[in-house]
Amino acid sequence: MAVTRTFSIIKPDATRRNLTGAVTKMLEDAGLRVVASKRIQMTREQAEGFYAVHKERPFFGELVEFMISGPVVVQVLEGEDAVKRNRDVMGATNPADADEGTIRKTYAESIEANSVHGSDSDENAKIEIDFFFNEDELVG
Numbered sequence: 141m142a143v144t145r146t147f148s149i150i151k152p153d154a155t156r157r158n159l160t161g162a163v164t165k166m167l168e169d170a171g172l173r174v175v176a177s178k179r180i181q182m183t184r185e186q187a188e189g190f191y192a193v194h195k196e197r198p199f200f201g202e203l204v205e206f207m208i209s210g211p212v213v214v215q216v217l218e219g220e221d222a223v224k225r226n227r228d229v230m231g232a233t234n235p236a237d238a239d240e241g242t243i244r245k246t247y248a249e250s251i252e253a254n255s256v257h258g259s260d261s262d263e264n265a266k267i268e269i270d271f272f273f274n275e276d277e278l279v280g
């Protein structure tokens with residue numbers, strides 16, 4: 141298994157409850173290293189662009205409002221098979237379906253306010269990393 145990178149967002153419901161450290165600890169305990177991290181207030185344009193794949197979904201407007209409702213922490217994570225490792229520790233999108241010990245089971249408030257985002261493929265990880273980080277922020 142190769143060491144790869146993925147992209148993570150600690151969402152506004154988690155930053156609002158001061159869970160940045162607790163969520164990051166769960167990521168690190170799962171074998172992921174934080175190689176870049178910054179706390180930002182997403183603009184509406186950024187949120188709409190980031191979630192463009194969902195723009196026809198009924199929850200798109202609400203999702204964008206939620207993602208700009210407070211600061212988020214965007215992170216680049218590195219580890220063995222990072223995309224899968226991260227999605228395993230995140231748990232299912234809906235916290236009601238998430239396994240015990242996952243971030244969403246532990247902290248998520250709802251299917252929308254579900255505390256974290258994680259890329260779903262190596263290809264999307266690269267696109268999402270490049271959406272929020274410059275080359276010089278990724279020294280590792």
Ligand SMILES: Nc1ncnc2c1ncn2[C@@H]1O[C@H](COP(=O)(O)OP(=O)(O)OP(=O)(O)O)[C@@H](O)[C@H]1O
Nearest residue numbers: 194199203232233251252253254256257258259260
């Ligand atoms: N039915 C829904 N109602 C409200 N919000 C939703 C719903 N389904 C998904 N979302 C929101 O949209 C995000 C993206 O949905 P997607 O189906 O890609 O889930 P995911 O891949 O588990 O999550 P993410 O892409 O954030 O890692 C979810 O994380 C959640 O915040």
